[in-house]
Every structure is written in C-alpha cells, then in structure tokens.
Amino acid sequence: MKEMKKYYSLLLFCVAVLILMSCKEKKNTGIIITKKPVAAAHRQIMKTGDYAQSRKVEWLGTVYTVETKRVADPSLPVIADGDTKYYDNRITVRILRADGSEFFNRTFTKSDFSSYVGKTYANGALVGIVLDHAEGDNLLFAASVGSPDKMSDEYIPLLMKVSRQGRITISKDTQLDTGSDEASEVDLAEKEGM
Numbered sequence: 001m002k003e004m005k006k007y008y009s010l011l012l013f014c015v016a017v018l019i020l021m022s023c024k025e026k027k028n029t030g031i032i033i034t035k036k037p038v039a040a041a042h043r044q045i046m047k048t049g050d051y052a053q054s055r056k057v058e059w060l061g062t063v064y065t066v067e068t069k070r071v072a073d074p075s076l077p078v079i080a081d082g083d084t085k086y087y088d089n090r091i092t093v094r095i096l097r098a099d100g101s102e103f104f105n106r107t108f109t110k111s112d113f114s115s116y117v118g119k120t121y122a123n124g125a126l127v128g129i130v131l132d133h134a135e136g137d138n139l140l141f142a143a144s145v146g147s148p149d150k151m152s153d154e155y156i157p158l159l160m161k162v163s164r165q166g167r168i169t170i171s172k173d174t175q176l177d178t179g180s181d182e183a184s185e186v187d188l189a190e191k192e193g194m
Contacts, residue, residue, distance in 0.1 A: 043083075043084070043085065045074075045078060045085045045086065045087055046084055046085065046086045046087070046148075047072035047086065047087050048070075048072060048086060048087075048089060048125060048127065048148045048150065049070075049072075049150065050069075050070060050071045050072065051068075051069070051070040051128075052067070052068070052069040052070070053067070053068050053069075053130065053131075054066070054067045055131050057131060057133070057134050057139065058134065059134040059139060060134075060137070060164060062097070062098050063098050064095055064096060064097060064098070064103065064139075065095070065096040066093070066094070066095050066096075066131045066139065067092075067093070067094040067095075067096070068091060068092070068093050068094075068129055068130060068131070069091065069092045069094075070089050070090075070091045070128060070129075071089065071090055071091075072086075072087035072088070072089055073087060073088060073089065073090040073109075074087055076088040076089075076090065076109060076110075079123060079124065079125045079148050080123065081124075081147050081148055081149050081152075084149070086125055086148035086149075088109070088110055088125045088126060088148075089109075089110075089125055089126045089127070089148075090107055090108070090109055090126075091107070091108045091109075091126060091128070091129045092105070092106070092107045092108075093105070093106055093107075093108065093129060093141070093162075095139065095162065103166065104162055104166050106168070108126065108129060108143075109126060110124070110125065110126040110145055112170070113126065113143060113145050113158055113170060116145075116156070116158055116170055116171065116172055117145045117156050117158075118156070121145050121146050121154075121155070121156050124145050124146045124147055124148070124154075124155070124156075125145070125146070125147070125148035126143075126144075126145055127144040127145060127146050127147075127148065127155050128142075128143065128144050129141050129142070129143045129144075129160065130142050137163055137164045138161040138162065138163050138164075138169075139161070139162045140159060140160070140161055141159070141160040141161070141162070142157065142158070142159065142160075142173065143157075143158040143159070143160045143170070144156065144157055144158060145158065156172070157172070157173035158170060158171070158172060158173055159171050159172070159173040159175075
C-alpha cells in the first residue's frame with residue numbers, strides 16, 4: 001500500500017506539473033501567418049484590331065478606288081463590354097478618282113452615327129464601314145455600331161451613302177442580307193401589310 005501511495009503521489013505530481021505547464025502563457029514569436037494578398041490583375045484596354053482595305057469600283061462611268069482604314073483611338077471614350085474594356089474606333093474613308101486625285105476623304109467616329117443607334121448600342125463601338133456597291137449617283141457603304149468583341153454578332157446595321165457631290169446620307173439598314181434574291185419573310189410580311 002505504501003508503494004501504491006508512492007505511485008499515486010508520483011502520478012498526482014505529474015498531473016499537477018502538466019496542468020501548470022499548460023496554463024503557462026505561450027511565447028509570442030512575432031510570426032503572423034496570413035495569406036499573401038494577390039495583386040489585382042490590371043486589365044489591359046483591348047483594341048478591336050486595326051484594319052485597312054482598298055477596293056476598286058466602277059461608278060459614274062469610270063473606276064474609283066475606295067480606301068477604308070479602321071484604327072483604335074485612345075483619345076475617344078473607352079467602351080466597356082462586360083468585364084472587358086475596348087478603345088473605340090476611328091474609320092477613315094477615302095475615295096480616289098481614276099487619275100489618283102482625291103474625291104472624298106472623311107474620318108468617322110461613333111458620334112456620326114449616334115442618332116441612328118438606340119440606347120442598347122449607345123455605349124458600343126464603331127465596328128466597321130465597308131463599301132457595298134455603287135448604285136446610280138451613290139456609293140453605298142455598310143456601317144455598324146455595336147459590341148467591339150470580335151466574336152460577337154451584336155450590332156446595329158447602318159447604310160451610308162456618298163453622293164456624286166460628296167454628300168453623306170446615313171440611315172438604318174432595314175434590308176436583311178439573306179444571300180438570295182428571294183423575298184425574305186420580313187419583305188413578304190410588309191407586302192401583306194403586317
């Protein structure tokens with residue numbers, strides 16, 4: 001029994017030492033463990049891509065050269081398309097006579113088309129202007145304002161005419177490009193008065 005008392009005393013002593021050691025204040029080493037802050041990726045402002053085209057067209061009994069050049073312009077307001085930001089475009093249209101002299105030269109921005117674009121695309125970009133064809137006294141161009149994303153097909157189609165005097169007429173393009181000479185459903189519906 002004496003021996004048992006010794007073991008109990010020894011056990012009690014060990015438990016007391018452990019309790020005292022566990023109550024001791026932990027040493028502060030000054031090490032703070034946190035996650036390293038991730039620097040926010042600075043998104044670059046995108047460009048829709050510079051583009052230049054030169055086409056010859058027979059108009060008014062002679063051959064003209066039509067040059068169009070699209071460039072992203074950092075001086076214009078930045079366009080936001082979702083999380084991506086784009087520079088708006090400036091497009092220059094030059095029409096040269098057969099002898100090389102300049103008949104027409106004008107640079108367009110989205111503001112030239114703003115009265116023909118609804119609220120949906122008011123914050124879009126000037127996407128493009130391309131020569132469509134010559135018709136009578138006018139050269140017809142297809143213009144578009146919409147999403148600057150190259151993968152998007154969201155835009156407002158516009159029709160721009162340049163007359164033989166160099167006057168410009170802009171309107172919404174209501175003619176759908178169906179790829180055939182047959183009347184579209186929209187054309188047929190309009191004929192029927194719908």
